[in-house]
Amino acid sequence: MAGARQRPEAPLKRVGLMGGSFNPAHRGHRRVALQAHRALGLDEVWWLVSPGNPLKDGAGDMAPYAARVASARWMARHAPIRVSTIEAEQGTRYTVDTLAALRRRHPRHRFVWIMGADNLAGFDRWKAWRRIARMVPIAVIARPGYEGAALASPAMGWLRRGVRPAGQAKRWDQWSLPALVLLRFRPDPMSATAIRRADPAWHRRFDEDDS
Ligand SMILES: Nc1ncnc2c1ncn2[C@@H]1O[C@H](COP(=O)(O)OP(=O)(O)OP(=O)(O)O)[C@@H](O)[C@H]1O
Numbered sequence: 001m002a003g004a005r006q007r008p009e010a011p012l013k014r015v016g017l018m019g020g021s022f023n024p025a026h027r028g029h030r031r032v033a034l035q036a037h038r039a040l041g042l043d044e045v046w047w048l049v050s051p052g053n054p055l056k057d058g059a060g061d062m063a064p065y066a067a068r069v070a071s072a073r074w075m076a077r078h079a080p081i082r083v084s085t086i087e088a089e090q091g092t093r094y095t096v097d098t099l100a101a102l103r104r105r106h107p108r109h110r111f112v113w114i115m116g117a118d119n120l121a122g123f124d125r126w127k128a129w130r131r132i133a134r135m136v137p138i139a140v141i142a143r144p145g146y147e148g149a150a151l152a153s154p155a156m157g158w159l160r161r162g163v164r165p166a167g168q169a170k171r172w173d174q175w176s177l178p179a180l181v182l183l184r185f186r187p188d189p190m191s192a193t194a195i196r197r198a199d200p201a202w203h204r205r206f207d208e209d210d211s
Protein backbone atom coordinates (compact mmCIF):
# COMPACT_ATOMS: atom_id res chain seq x y z
CA MET A 1 0.00 0.00 0.00
CA ALA A 2 1.39 3.42 -0.96
CA GLY A 3 2.84 5.18 2.03
CA ALA A 4 2.54 2.12 4.30
CA ARG A 5 5.60 1.81 6.44
CA GLN A 6 7.52 -1.44 5.93
CA ARG A 7 8.55 -3.26 9.09
CA PRO A 8 12.34 -3.54 9.00
CA GLU A 9 13.42 -7.14 8.42
CA ALA A 10 15.17 -8.80 11.32
CA PRO A 11 18.87 -9.27 10.62
CA LEU A 12 19.97 -12.64 9.30
CA LYS A 13 21.23 -14.99 11.97
CA ARG A 14 22.83 -18.42 11.83
CA VAL A 15 20.90 -20.43 14.38
CA GLY A 16 21.39 -23.95 15.71
CA LEU A 17 18.13 -25.57 16.86
CA MET A 18 18.27 -28.09 19.67
CA GLY A 19 14.92 -29.64 20.52
CA GLY A 20 14.45 -31.51 23.74
CA SER A 21 12.34 -32.41 26.72
CA PHE A 22 14.88 -30.73 29.04
CA ASN A 23 13.52 -32.81 31.90
CA PRO A 24 15.69 -31.19 33.31
CA ALA A 25 18.26 -29.21 31.29
CA HIS A 26 21.79 -30.21 32.33
CA ARG A 27 25.49 -29.60 31.81
CA GLY A 28 25.56 -31.94 28.78
CA HIS A 29 23.02 -29.75 26.93
CA ARG A 30 25.04 -26.63 27.65
CA ARG A 31 28.32 -28.21 26.57
CA VAL A 32 26.86 -29.59 23.36
CA ALA A 33 25.29 -26.22 22.56
CA LEU A 34 28.51 -24.28 23.16
CA GLN A 35 30.68 -26.74 21.25
CA ALA A 36 28.24 -26.80 18.32
CA HIS A 37 28.09 -22.99 18.46
CA ARG A 38 31.82 -22.88 17.82
CA ALA A 39 32.10 -25.80 15.38
CA LEU A 40 29.20 -24.62 13.20
CA GLY A 41 30.01 -20.90 13.42
CA LEU A 42 26.62 -19.98 14.88
CA ASP A 43 25.28 -16.70 16.18
CA GLU A 44 22.95 -18.47 18.61
CA VAL A 45 21.66 -21.84 19.69
CA TRP A 46 17.94 -22.02 20.43
CA TRP A 47 16.70 -24.65 22.82
CA LEU A 48 13.18 -25.64 21.80
CA VAL A 49 11.55 -26.97 24.94
CA SER A 50 9.05 -29.63 23.88
CA PRO A 51 5.60 -29.55 25.53
CA GLY A 52 5.56 -33.31 24.91
CA ASN A 53 7.81 -35.46 22.74
CA PRO A 54 5.36 -37.43 20.55
CA LEU A 55 7.41 -40.60 21.19
CA LYS A 56 7.40 -40.13 24.96
CA ASP A 57 3.61 -39.83 25.33
CA GLY A 58 2.46 -40.70 28.80
CA ALA A 59 5.96 -40.66 30.31
CA GLY A 60 5.07 -40.54 34.02
CA ASP A 61 8.20 -38.72 35.06
CA MET A 62 7.77 -35.69 32.77
CA ALA A 63 8.00 -32.57 34.97
CA PRO A 64 5.68 -29.60 34.38
CA TYR A 65 6.53 -27.51 31.33
CA ALA A 66 7.22 -24.36 33.38
CA ALA A 67 9.82 -26.15 35.50
CA ARG A 68 11.55 -27.60 32.44
CA VAL A 69 11.65 -24.17 30.80
CA ALA A 70 13.00 -22.63 34.02
CA SER A 71 15.73 -25.29 34.25
CA ALA A 72 16.68 -24.56 30.63
CA ARG A 73 16.84 -20.79 31.29
CA TRP A 74 19.06 -21.42 34.30
CA MET A 75 21.38 -23.76 32.36
CA ALA A 76 21.57 -21.32 29.41
CA ARG A 77 22.55 -18.29 31.49
CA HIS A 78 25.39 -16.08 30.25
CA ALA A 79 25.67 -18.08 27.01
CA PRO A 80 24.60 -17.48 23.40
CA ILE A 81 21.70 -19.87 24.03
CA ARG A 82 18.06 -18.77 23.79
CA VAL A 83 15.30 -20.80 25.34
CA SER A 84 12.29 -20.95 23.03
CA THR A 85 8.74 -21.89 23.97
CA ILE A 86 7.54 -21.71 20.36
CA GLU A 87 6.16 -25.26 20.43
CA ALA A 88 3.86 -24.41 23.36
CA GLU A 89 2.85 -21.10 21.76
CA GLN A 90 2.14 -22.59 18.32
CA GLY A 91 0.76 -25.88 19.57
CA THR A 92 3.30 -27.83 17.50
CA ARG A 93 4.65 -31.13 18.80
CA TYR A 94 6.16 -32.52 15.64
CA THR A 95 9.52 -31.11 14.62
CA VAL A 96 8.49 -30.85 10.98
CA ASP A 97 5.69 -28.45 12.00
CA THR A 98 7.92 -26.49 14.36
CA LEU A 99 10.48 -25.98 11.58
CA ALA A 100 7.78 -24.71 9.24
CA ALA A 101 6.59 -22.26 11.92
CA LEU A 102 10.14 -21.06 12.60
CA ARG A 103 10.79 -20.45 8.92
CA ARG A 104 7.58 -18.44 8.63
CA ARG A 105 8.43 -16.40 11.71
CA HIS A 106 12.10 -15.80 10.80
CA PRO A 107 12.39 -15.94 7.01
CA ARG A 108 15.85 -14.38 7.01
CA HIS A 109 17.46 -16.68 9.56
CA ARG A 110 19.35 -19.82 8.59
CA PHE A 111 18.69 -22.91 10.69
CA VAL A 112 20.65 -26.09 11.37
CA TRP A 113 19.20 -28.92 13.49
CA ILE A 114 21.44 -30.21 16.29
CA MET A 115 20.80 -33.55 17.99
CA GLY A 116 22.60 -36.17 19.99
CA ALA A 117 23.41 -39.56 18.46
CA ASP A 118 20.62 -41.14 20.56
CA ASN A 119 18.06 -39.10 18.62
CA LEU A 120 19.51 -40.09 15.26
CA ALA A 121 19.13 -43.76 16.23
CA GLY A 122 15.32 -43.32 16.33
CA PHE A 123 14.99 -40.50 13.80
CA ASP A 124 13.19 -42.74 11.28
CA ARG A 125 10.23 -42.84 13.71
CA TRP A 126 9.77 -39.06 13.59
CA LYS A 127 6.91 -37.67 11.52
CA ALA A 128 8.09 -36.80 7.97
CA TRP A 129 11.74 -37.28 8.93
CA ARG A 130 12.92 -37.23 5.32
CA ARG A 131 11.13 -33.90 4.84
CA ILE A 132 12.89 -32.55 7.95
CA ALA A 133 16.23 -33.57 6.42
CA ARG A 134 15.30 -31.69 3.26
CA MET A 135 14.42 -28.58 5.26
CA VAL A 136 17.57 -28.21 7.41
CA PRO A 137 21.08 -29.61 7.60
CA ILE A 138 21.55 -31.91 10.59
CA ALA A 139 24.49 -31.89 13.00
CA VAL A 140 24.74 -35.05 15.06
CA ILE A 141 26.73 -34.92 18.28
CA ALA A 142 28.45 -38.12 19.35
CA ARG A 143 27.08 -39.35 22.67
CA PRO A 144 28.64 -42.10 24.79
CA GLY A 145 26.91 -45.42 24.20
CA TYR A 146 24.81 -44.42 21.21
CA GLU A 147 27.16 -44.09 18.27
CA GLY A 148 26.85 -47.70 17.08
CA ALA A 149 23.05 -47.55 17.08
CA ALA A 150 23.08 -44.16 15.33
CA LEU A 151 25.43 -45.27 12.56
CA ALA A 152 23.47 -48.50 11.99
CA SER A 153 20.07 -46.78 12.10
CA PRO A 154 17.58 -46.81 9.19
CA ALA A 155 17.73 -42.99 9.05
CA MET A 156 21.51 -43.07 8.69
CA GLY A 157 21.13 -45.59 5.87
CA TRP A 158 19.16 -42.98 3.93
CA LEU A 159 21.18 -39.95 5.09
CA ARG A 160 24.58 -41.49 4.41
CA ARG A 161 24.75 -39.99 0.94
CA GLY A 162 24.52 -36.52 2.50
CA VAL A 163 27.31 -36.93 5.05
CA ARG A 164 29.77 -33.99 5.02
CA PRO A 165 33.24 -33.82 6.56
CA ALA A 166 33.37 -32.25 10.01
CA GLY A 167 36.16 -29.98 8.79
CA GLN A 168 33.62 -28.21 6.57
CA ALA A 169 31.01 -27.82 9.31
CA LYS A 170 31.00 -24.01 9.22
CA ARG A 171 29.79 -24.10 5.61
CA TRP A 172 26.50 -25.85 6.50
CA ASP A 173 24.43 -23.01 5.08
CA GLN A 174 25.81 -23.74 1.60
CA TRP A 175 25.13 -27.48 1.59
CA SER A 176 22.55 -29.04 -0.69
CA LEU A 177 20.08 -31.09 1.34
CA PRO A 178 19.83 -33.62 2.81
CA ALA A 179 23.12 -33.06 4.63
CA LEU A 180 24.46 -34.45 7.87
CA VAL A 181 27.67 -33.77 9.77
CA LEU A 182 28.87 -35.87 12.68
CA LEU A 183 30.62 -33.79 15.33
CA ARG A 184 32.80 -35.42 17.93
CA PHE A 185 33.51 -33.39 21.06
CA ARG A 186 34.82 -34.61 24.37
CA PRO A 187 31.96 -36.99 25.30
CA ASP A 188 29.78 -36.05 28.23
CA PRO A 189 27.92 -38.93 29.90
CA MET A 190 25.43 -36.58 31.61
CA SER A 191 21.75 -37.36 31.01
CA ALA A 192 18.41 -36.13 32.34
CA THR A 193 17.52 -39.75 33.17
CA ALA A 194 20.47 -39.92 35.59
CA ILE A 195 19.42 -36.65 37.24
CA ARG A 196 15.82 -37.83 37.65
CA ARG A 197 17.04 -41.09 39.13
CA ALA A 198 19.18 -39.27 41.70
CA ASP A 199 16.56 -36.59 42.45
CA PRO A 200 13.03 -37.40 41.25
CA ALA A 201 11.77 -34.12 42.75
CA TRP A 202 14.35 -31.95 40.96
CA HIS A 203 11.63 -29.69 39.58
CA ARG A 204 10.64 -28.42 43.05
CA ARG A 205 13.67 -26.13 42.79
CA PHE A 206 12.05 -24.50 39.77
CA ASP A 207 8.40 -24.58 40.78
CA GLU A 208 6.87 -21.13 40.74
CA ASP A 209 6.74 -19.56 44.16
CA ASP A 210 3.03 -18.93 44.56
CA SER A 211 3.09 -18.32 48.30
N1 LIG B 1 25.40 -35.69 27.20
C1 LIG B 1 24.95 -35.42 25.97
N2 LIG B 1 25.75 -35.54 24.89
C2 LIG B 1 25.27 -35.30 23.63
N3 LIG B 1 23.99 -34.92 23.36
C3 LIG B 1 23.15 -34.80 24.39
C4 LIG B 1 23.58 -35.04 25.75
N4 LIG B 1 22.52 -34.84 26.57
C5 LIG B 1 21.49 -34.50 25.77
N5 LIG B 1 21.85 -34.48 24.48
C6 LIG B 1 20.99 -34.14 23.33
O1 LIG B 1 20.22 -33.00 23.68
C7 LIG B 1 18.92 -33.07 23.09
C8 LIG B 1 17.85 -32.96 24.13
O2 LIG B 1 18.02 -34.04 25.03
P1 LIG B 1 17.03 -34.45 26.19
O3 LIG B 1 16.31 -33.24 26.71
O4 LIG B 1 16.23 -35.61 25.80
O5 LIG B 1 18.09 -34.86 27.32
P2 LIG B 1 18.51 -36.33 27.72
O6 LIG B 1 19.59 -36.19 28.74
O7 LIG B 1 18.78 -37.16 26.52
O8 LIG B 1 17.15 -36.80 28.43
P3 LIG B 1 16.64 -38.27 28.83
O9 LIG B 1 17.75 -38.92 29.62
O10 LIG B 1 15.42 -37.96 29.64
O11 LIG B 1 16.32 -39.00 27.54
C9 LIG B 1 18.87 -34.40 22.33
O12 LIG B 1 19.22 -34.17 20.98
C10 LIG B 1 19.96 -35.21 23.02
O13 LIG B 1 20.50 -36.19 22.15
Ligand SMILES: O=C(O)c1ccc[n+]([C@@H]2O[C@H](COP(=O)([O-])O)[C@@H](O)[C@H]2O)c1
Residues within 6 Å of the ligand: 018, 019, 020, 021, 022, 048, 050, 052, 053, 054, 055, 056, 093, 094, 095, 096, 119, 125, 126, 127
Ligand atom coordinates in the same frame (compact mmCIF):
# COMPACT_ATOMS: atom_id res chain seq x y z
O1 LIG C 1 8.58 -34.85 15.18
C1 LIG C 1 8.61 -35.99 15.69
O2 LIG C 1 7.95 -36.94 15.25
C2 LIG C 1 9.51 -36.18 16.89
C3 LIG C 1 9.61 -37.42 17.51
C4 LIG C 1 10.45 -37.55 18.62
C5 LIG C 1 11.18 -36.46 19.08
N1 LIG C 1 11.06 -35.28 18.43
C6 LIG C 1 11.82 -34.12 18.93
O3 LIG C 1 13.12 -34.49 19.28
C7 LIG C 1 13.64 -33.61 20.24
C8 LIG C 1 14.32 -34.40 21.32
O4 LIG C 1 13.37 -34.94 22.17
P1 LIG C 1 13.79 -35.61 23.56
O5 LIG C 1 12.49 -35.87 24.28
O6 LIG C 1 14.54 -36.84 23.21
O7 LIG C 1 14.62 -34.61 24.29
C9 LIG C 1 12.44 -32.76 20.70
O8 LIG C 1 12.50 -31.52 20.03
C10 LIG C 1 11.25 -33.55 20.20
O9 LIG C 1 10.12 -32.77 19.92
C11 LIG C 1 10.25 -35.12 17.37
